Structure formats: structure tokens, C-alpha cells
Amino acid sequence: xxxxxxxxxxxxxxxxxxxxxxxxxxxxxxxxxxxxxxxxxxxxxxxxxxxxxxxxxxxxxxxxxxxxxxxxxxxxxxxxxxxxxxxxxxxxxxxxxxxxxxxxxxxxxxxxxxxxxxxxxxxxxxxxxxxxxxxxxxxxxxxxxxxxxxxxxxxxxxxxxxxxxxxxxxxxxxxxxxxxxxxxxxxxxxxxxxxxxxxxxxxxxxxxxxxxxxxxxxxxxxxxxxxxxxxxxxxxxxxxxxxxxxxxxxxxxxxxxxxxxxxxxxxxxxxxxxxxxxxxxxxxxxxxxxxxxxxxxxxxxxxxxxxx
Amino acid sequence: xxxxxxxxxxxxxxxxxxxxxxxxxxxxxxxxxxxxxxxxxxxxxxxxxxxxxxxxxxxxxxxxxxxxxxxxxxxxxxxxxxxxxxxxxxxxxxxxxxxxxxxxxxxxxxxxxxxxxxxxxxxxxxxxxxxxxxxxxxxxxxxxxxxxxxxxxxxxxxxxxxxxxxxxxxxxxxxxxxxxxxxxxxxxxxxxxxxxxxxxxxxxxxxxxxxxxxxxxxxxxxxxxxxxxxxxxxxxxxxxxxxxxxxxxxxxxxxxxxxxxxxxxxxxxxxxxxx
Numbered sequence: 001x002x003x004x005x006x007x008x009x010x011x012x013x014x015x016x017x018x019x020x021x022x023x024x025x026x027x028x029x030x031x032x033x034x035x036x037x038x039x040x041x042x043x044x045x046x047x048x049x050x051x052x053x054x055x056x057x058x059x060x061x062x063x064x065x066x067x068x069x070x071x072x073x074x075x076x077x078x079x080x081x082x083x084x085x086x087x088x089x090x091x092x093x094x095x096x097x098x099x100x101x102x103x104x105x106x107x108x109x110x111x112x113x114x115x116x117x118x119x120x121x122x123x124x125x126x127x128x129x130x131x132x133x134x135x136x137x138x139x140x141x142x143x144x145x146x147x148x149x150x151x152x153x154x155x156x157x158x159x160x161x162x163x164x165x166x167x168x169x170x171x172x173x174x175x176x177x178x179x180x181x182x183x184x185x186x187x188x189x190x191x192x193x194x195x196x197x198x199x200x201x202x203x204x205x206x207x208x209x210x211x212x213x214x215x216x217x218x219x220x221x222x223x224x225x226x227x228x229x230x231x232x233x234x235x236x237x238x239x240x241x242x243x244x245x246x247x248x249x250x251x252x253x254x255x256x257x258x259x260x261x262x263x264x265x266x267x268x269x270x271x272x273x274x275x276x277x278x279x280x281x282x283x284x285x286x287x288x289x290x291x292x293x294x295x296x297x298x299x300x301x302x303x304x305x306x307x308x
Numbered sequence: 309x310x311x312x313x314x315x316x317x318x319x320x321x322x323x324x325x326x327x328x329x330x331x332x333x334x335x336x337x338x339x340x341x342x343x344x345x346x347x348x349x350x351x352x353x354x355x356x357x358x359x360x361x362x363x364x365x366x367x368x369x370x371x372x373x374x375x376x377x378x379x380x381x382x383x384x385x386x387x388x389x390x391x392x393x394x395x396x397x398x399x400x401x402x403x404x405x406x407x408x409x410x411x412x413x414x415x416x417x418x419x420x421x422x423x424x425x426x427x428x429x430x431x432x433x434x435x436x437x438x439x440x441x442x443x444x445x446x447x448x449x450x451x452x453x454x455x456x457x458x459x460x461x462x463x464x465x466x467x468x469x470x471x472x473x474x475x476x477x478x479x480x481x482x483x484x485x486x487x488x489x490x491x492x493x494x495x496x497x498x499x500x501x502x503x504x505x506x507x508x509x510x511x512x513x514x515x516x517x518x519x520x521x522x523x524x525x526x527x528x529x530x531x532x533x534x535x536x537x538x539x540x541x542x543x544x545x546x547x548x549x550x551x552x553x554x555x556x557x558x559x560x561x562x563x564x565x566x567x568x569x570x571x572x573x574x575x576x577x578x579x580x581x582x583x
Contacts, residue, residue, distance in 0.1 A: 018419075020421055021425055032436070032437050140562055140567055142561075143561040144513075144554060145513050145533075146517075146559070151536070151550055155543055155550075159547070178493070202327060218566060242423060246427060249428050253521065280433050283429060284424045287425075288331065288424045293425060
């Protein structure tokens with residue numbers, strides 16, 4: 001299959017997923033009940049005319065598909081409409097998205113700083129004591145709830161040692177604990193993939209040739225082996241992006257981090273469903289987009305990959 | 309035989325026997341299900357009072373008792389959701405791999421959708437609407453997770469259906485049902501068992517996250533996630549409320565992960581489960 005038609009096919013698949021997921025979310029949100037009633041609350045003197053006005057104002061008396069279309073076109077034009085209780089949705093989402101992405105990127109950085117050297121070490125010293133220890137450590141890292149790790153780090157660094165703020169969003173120091181929490185959890189899963197990707201490359205002929213040429217071990221590892229295992233590692237990271245977003249939701253709440261997860265949970269508590277619908281749809285679209293990007297990058301980086 | 313005595317196997321077995329055994333015996337060990345309140349001993353720290361070895365919470369309830377009793381929820385959710393997802397996923401995976409066509413495209417599109425919606429996001433949306441509850445969480449996990457098993461089984465079937473023994477069974481005129489369940493399925497079981505073990509572990513973590521968010525088990529029922537949520541407000545004054553249930557989750561999930569890792573080496577040396 002020529003590369004252009006592969007991209008078109010892949011793009012259409014992604015678009016299909018976005019449509020289905022957003023329709024499902026929109027439909028599910030409608031199941032929660034009459035938004036006009038939710039907005040007015042449970043006060044006794046609501047008249048039918050009040051309800052009608054609210055429905056008219058918010059476009060709730062239009063057919064479902066028309067409302068859905070309005071929501072989706074708003075999503076692309078940046079006009080996300082109003083929430084029930086917190087005003088316009090767009091600035092809320094924008095602020096939360098910035099906070100979440102900042103945390104995601106720093107966490108990924110933290111994780112790479114720990115997992116790259118450890119993964120390379122484990123691959124170079126396969127089956128040694130060090131390798132076994134790293135393997136057990138990474139298994140342990142996958143074995144506790146991420147939010148519990150967050151609470152334990154908070155207990156150690158904020159409550160006992162008083163080095164860092166407990167929670168909230170007040171400068172760079174408040175970023176350390178949430179980023180460390182997510183970073184450690186990501187490290188546990190990244191370590192295994194880096195180790196196996198490196199093992200595969202270290203056994204290849206071009207690494208043998210590089211060694212035979214008398215290149216330093218450092219050069220062999222970082223210039224030849226790591227570059228070639230990067231494709232596997234990046235693909236894996238892309239696939240992990242959804243899990244990363246899911247993990248962030250809970251950890252954000254522990255640290256009171258003003259991101260998408262906290263926004264979603266707050267909107268459930270206040271029954272402010274337009275916000276919840278936007279958060280879930282935007283995150284799902286972001287995940288689909290990242291996966292699409294990884295697939296495209298994969299084909300561009302490695303022309304040997306057969307397109308089926 | 310040596311493989312049986314690998315570190316992963318022994319350590320996993322010891323951890324699971326300890327935690328699982330205590331949880332299984334909890335109706336006899338703690339007949340009042342961790343609900344007794346000892347008001348005179350509220351917020352007792354651990355290891356100072358012989359009546360409350362792991363301390364008590366703000367309502368004077370014994371932490372050890374609640375950790376042991378609360379484990380029941382985690383095991384029920386972990387095991388039943390994995391069993392349900394394995395059953396549904398296996399049937400659809402077999403159909404998709406053997407007959408291709410509609411089932412195959414249905415499965416692959418569903419897999420794409422599942423990839424776009426991480427479980428926690430899906431659960432937050434659905435539970436916000438239908439309300440929390442043990443049965444709902446289990447059903448939601450089955451709905452969200454069958455697809456991984458289906459893909460795994462499909463991949464095994466695609467290679468197995470070309471195997472000589474399957475071709476031979478076909479040439480004998482065996483009906484499809486017998487070929488699928490008698491010849492193909494038993495040979496695809498290894499990776500399924502591994503994935504299911506790891507999935508039980510993962511679902512225990514997910515349940516605790518949901519309950520912690522207030523979207524899981526009823527707060528009055530003792531559960532590990534619920535205890536962590538309760539303890540969060542006392543992290544500065546009574547951290548033991550949070551430490552022990554977290555350790556219980558960790559030991560259980562680590563035990564399952566160690567067993568899963570060992571099973572992977574034992575049943576799936578070629579690494580099919582990774583795909």
C-alpha cells in the first residue's frame with residue numbers, strides 16, 4: 001500500500017474512533033437526566049416556563065444529533081459553550097489542560113532520566129544480580145496504586161521532612177511530588193521495554209561491527225544501539241499515553257493539582273455534566289491524536305515496516 | 309521441575325497465600341466484619357496496644373481487622389472481572405480468528421475505541437451516571453477489558469488454524485465447534501492464563517483507585533480503596549490508617565505480578581503475551 005493511502009486510511013480510522021467515543025460520551029451524559037432541572041436545582045418554585053427558558057437558552061430542545069454537532073463544531077472552533085455553574089467552559093479546559101500537560105511532560109522526563117540508564121544497564125548485564133534487582137524493583141513499582149505512592153511521598157517529603165508543599169499549585173516546588181509519583185510509576189513499566197528493546201539491538205550485527213571497529217563502549221551504546229531502539233521505545237510511550245492520562249486523573253486529585261482529572265472529579269461532585277463531557281471527549285481525542293502521530297512517525301522513521 | 313522453584317514463583321505464592329489466606333479466613337477470624345467501634349481507643353497508633361496491633365481509625369475501628377475484611381472486595385472484583393472478561397473475550401476472539409469477516413472488523417474497531425478511552429475515564433463517566441456499586445464496577449471492567457483477551461485469542465487462532473493438526477481435524481470432517489473448543493482453544497490457553505493473572509492484579513489497583521475517588525464501593529463496606537480515602541484526611545496525624553491498606557494492596561498485587569511473570573517464562577517463552 002502506498003504511504004499516502006496508508007496515512008489516509010489511518011486518519012479515517014482515527015476520525016471514526018473520535019466520532020464513536022464522542023457520541024457515546026454525549027449520549028451517556030444525556031442519560032443523567034434533564035440538564036435544565038439539574039441547573040435550576042431542587043428548589044420548589046420552578047415553573048414550567050423557567051425550564052422552557054433554560055432549555056431554549058442552552059439549545060436543549062434541539063434534537064440530540066443537532067446538539068452533538070453543535071458540541072463537536074464548538075470543540076474545533078474553540079467555543080465550548082457554558083457550564084452549569086462555572087461560566088464558560090473553554091478557559092476552564094484550557095487552564096486544566098496546561099496544568100495536566102505540564103505534569104505529563106515533566107513526569108515523562110523524570111521517568112526517562114531514571115529508566116534509560118537503568119534499562120541500558122539491565123540489558124548490558126543481562127541476568128546479573130543488578131538486572132534481577134531492577135526487574136524486581138520494576139515489578140514492585142507496578143504493584144501499588146499510584147495515588148498511594150503519592151500519599152506516601154507526601155508523608156515523607158511534606159509531612160515528616162517538611163521539604164515540599166503538601167498540595168496545590170504554588171510554583172515549581174509543588175510540581176515535584178506529583179511529577180515524581182507519576183514518574184516512578186511510568187519508570188516501572190518503561191524499564192522493561194527499554195531493557196528488551198536494547199537487548200534486541202545489542203545482539204545485532206551492526207553493534208558487533210561497531211565494537212569490532214574499536215569504538216568506545218559509550219559510543220556503541222549511545223550512538224548506535226540507543227538510536228536504533230528508539231523506535232520501539234517511542235512507540236511504546238505513545239501507546240502508554242492513554243494509561244498516563246488515566247493515571248494522572250487520580251494523582252492530580254491527591255495533590256489537588258488543577259488539571260483535567262481534578263476538573264472531571266469536581267464536575268461529577270457538582271453534577272456539572274457539560275464540563276465532564278468536554279473533559280472526557282478532549283482527553284479521548286488527544287489520545288487518538290497521539291496514537292495517530294506515533295503510527296505516522298513509526299512509518300516515517302522506519303521505511304522497512306511493511307504497510308498492510 | 310527447576311522452573312517451579314524460581315524466586316518469582318515462590319515469592320508470589322508466599323505473598324498470595326498469606327494475604328489470600330487471611331482474607332479467606334476473615335469470617336472466622338473477625339466475625340463482626342471490622343465494624344466494631346472501640347471509642348476509648350480512637351486513633352491508637354500501631355504496635356502500642358495489644359488489642360489493636362495495627363492501630364485504630366478515628367471511629368476506633370481496628371485497622372488490622374478492616375484490612376483483612378476489606379481484602380474480600382478486592383479479590384471479588386479482581387477475580388470475577390477477569391473471569392468475565394476472559395470468557396467473553398475468548399468467545400469473540402475465537403469467532404473473529406476462525407471466521408474473520410464481521411466479527412473480525414467488529415473486534416478491531418472495538419479495540420481502537422478501547423485504546424482511546426482509558427478505563428478510569430470511562431469509569432468516571434459511566435459511574436457518574438449509573439452510580440457506584442460492586443456489581444457495576446465488575447460489569448464495567450468486563451465491558452472494558454474483554455477486548456484484550458479477544459485480540460490475544462484471535463492472534464493465536466490465526467496461527468493455529470493453519471497448523472497441521474487443525475487441518476487434519478478438518479479433513480476428518482470434525483464440526484467447527486469441536487475444532488475450535490477441542491483443538492484450538494487448549495493450545496491458546498497459555499497466554500490467556502498469563503494475561504488473566506496480570507489482569508486480576510491490575511483490576512485490584514483500578515478498584516482501589518475508583519473507590520478512592522468515591523466512585524467505587526459503598527463507603528460503609530470495608531475496602532482497601534475506601535480505607536485509603538478515609539485515611540487521606542488524617543495523613544498528618546494518623547498515617548497508619550493509610551499505610552497498612554496500601555501495603556496490603558501492594559503485597560497482593562506484587563504476588564500476582566510475580567506469579568504472572570513466572571507464568572510468562574514458564575508457559576510463553578516466545579513472548580506472545582507481549583503483542
